[in-house]
Amino acid sequence: MKKNDVRHENALINVQKMLGYHFKRTDFLQQALTHRSYSALHNERFEFIGDSILNYSVAKMLFQAFPRLTEGELSRMRANLVNQDTLAQIAAELRIGDALLLGSGELKSGGFRRPSILADAMEALFAAVSFDADFNTAEAVVRRLYAERIRHINPQDSGKDAKTRLQEGLQARHMPLPKYRIVDQIGEGQDQQFVVQCDLGETGFQTEATGHSRREAEQQTAQTALDWMEKHFPLAKTRKK
Amino acid sequence: MKKNDVRHENALINVQKMLGYHFKRTDFLQQALTHRSYSALHNERFEFIGDSILNYSVAKMLFQAFPRLTEGELSRMRANLVNQDTLAQIAAELRIGDALLLGSGELKSGGFRRPSILADAMEALFAAVSFDADFNTAEAVVRRLYAERIRHINPQDSGKDAKTRLQEGLQARHMPLPKYRIVDQIGEGQDQQFVVQCDLGETGFQTEATGHSRREAEQQTAQTALDWMEKHFPLAKTRKK
Structure with a gap:
């Protein structure tokens, strides 16, 4: 076995461990991780199915968790949970990037950490699990990956974003009110990253974050500022409805 | 039992027969058919779940039926199959309108045949089946309702609409090329209907259709014109790819 093959084999083992699912047919797993730049047998059709598995599974979790919304x-809550940013974040936590099969161009330009490629592969993996086992097993994988995120949602925010x-x-x-400012742009093309600053004015609080989009970076700075604000300026507890 | 109660009971029995599913908990069935104008326990949260059951089930049918697309x-194909027009059409075939629970305002203004209300109830019914039984049973209901429609899709059209x-x-x-013209508008407000004419010019062929939206009526005239064209001006068989 060549060194790269061994590395890829290990990455596949790791992805299955992180997903909490062991594939009987590794061809399904391989195809879910194959970008169109690598092979004609790529993951885009899988993504079509995986997207709807994700949508249903998260919808049901929210339906059960928030009976009054x-x-x-x-x-709105679901939109925040199934968007590219969140999916790419989950894919990064699972180290999906190490297991991706990319064409040489994508490989060189850092496709293994591009949010769109990671998010697509994540969705394709949900489909692959459903093909290898069944829908319910794929739903269980989604539930496991999203359990913590959904536990941390404050229903009073009703799916509002950090900003x-x-x-x-x-x-x-x-x-x-906060002021957002782009302070730097790193890299080029699809690899570009934005450094955004959030400035809370006379309070003196400032924070910066880097993201693959201006929006992503802004949301991250807003979240940090929100945590700071809630810690240092707690509101009196509001009455429960 | 009052006459109206008997009528509603019969409508509920008919809906279950048409769906091919008998509810153990009729409260799920009732809520799926309850518009927000009738009760606070209405079908909108069900619709949120049902929409994603429909999306997945139709996605999987198309994935299996068209392995090369x-x-x-x-x-695009799915968008045509799960849109309001198609859902309202299925709901009309199943006579869902007779079983709807509507507030008096909606009842008077003909809410039981409004496409948006019918489509929403249809989606809510898929969710109700999944709550009463399980996801797979709800998927089976969708598959049964869509089997004929998907059998009739020409994959070469790749989900293109009739126009x-x-x-x-x-x-x-x-x-x-065809000319579309609105020749009449019937009714008012949400009950409004459009009569659209499609004119194939010098061929002399004209056709009219009525729909709840201009788009719907145009698509219907286009389908009729398409059938006429294919019958009277058949193309030589094209080579298979």
Whole structure:
């Protein structure tokens, strides 16, 4: 076995361990991890199925966890949980990038850490599990991966993103609104990253974050600012409804 | 039992027969058929779950039926199959309207035949089946309802709608392009219907259709024109790829 083959074999073993699922047919696993730049037998059709497994599984988790929220609130929550940013984050935690099969161009340009490629592979993996076992097994994989994230959702936020919650939190405290500023752009093309600063004005608090999109970086700075605000300026407990 | 109660009971029995599923818990069935104008325990949260059951089930049917189509082609096909028009059509075939629980305002304004209300109830029913039985049973209901529709898809159309196929068919035959014209609008507000004419110019063929939206009526006239064109101006069989 060549050194690269051994490395890829180990990466496949690791992905299965992280997913909590062992494949009977490794061809399904391989295809889920194959980008279109590598082979005609790539993961895009899998992604079509995996996307809907993810949507259903997260929908059901939210439906069960938040019996009092409306359809609109549940939809917004789900959108935050199944978007590219979150999927790419999960893929990074599972080290999916090490197991990807990419064409040489994508390989050189760092495709193994590109959010869109990681997110697509993540969805394709859910489909691969459903093909290798069944729908319910794939749903169980999604539930395991999302359990912690859903436990940490505050239903009063109703799926609002960090920027919105920060703005509302500052308004409730009569504090000045945040200013977001791009302070740097690193890399080029699909590899570009944005460094964004969030400035809370006269409070003196500033924070920076890096992301593959301006939006992603802004949301991250907002989350940090939100944590800081809630720690240092706690509101009196609000009455339960 | 009052006359209306008896009528509603019969409608519920009929819906279950048409779905091919008998509910153990009729409260699930009732809630799926309850519009928000009738009760706070309405079907919108069910719809959130049912929508994703429908999306997955149709995705899988298409994935299996068309092994050579790309993700994009499958997505377009699915969009045509799960949109409001198609769902409302299925709901009408199943006579869901007779079983709906609507507030008096909606009842008077003909809510029981409004496409959006019918489509939402249809999705909510898929969720209700999954709650009463399980996901796989709900998937089986969707598969049964969509089997014929998917059998009739021509994969070469790759999910293109009737207007697009008509235009391409006419171009391939060097025939003039169609003209669509609204010839009448019936009713008001949410009950409004459009009568649209499709005119194939010098061929002399004209057809009309009525729909709840201009788009719906146009698509229907296009389908009729398409059938006419394919019957009277057949193309020589094209080579298989």
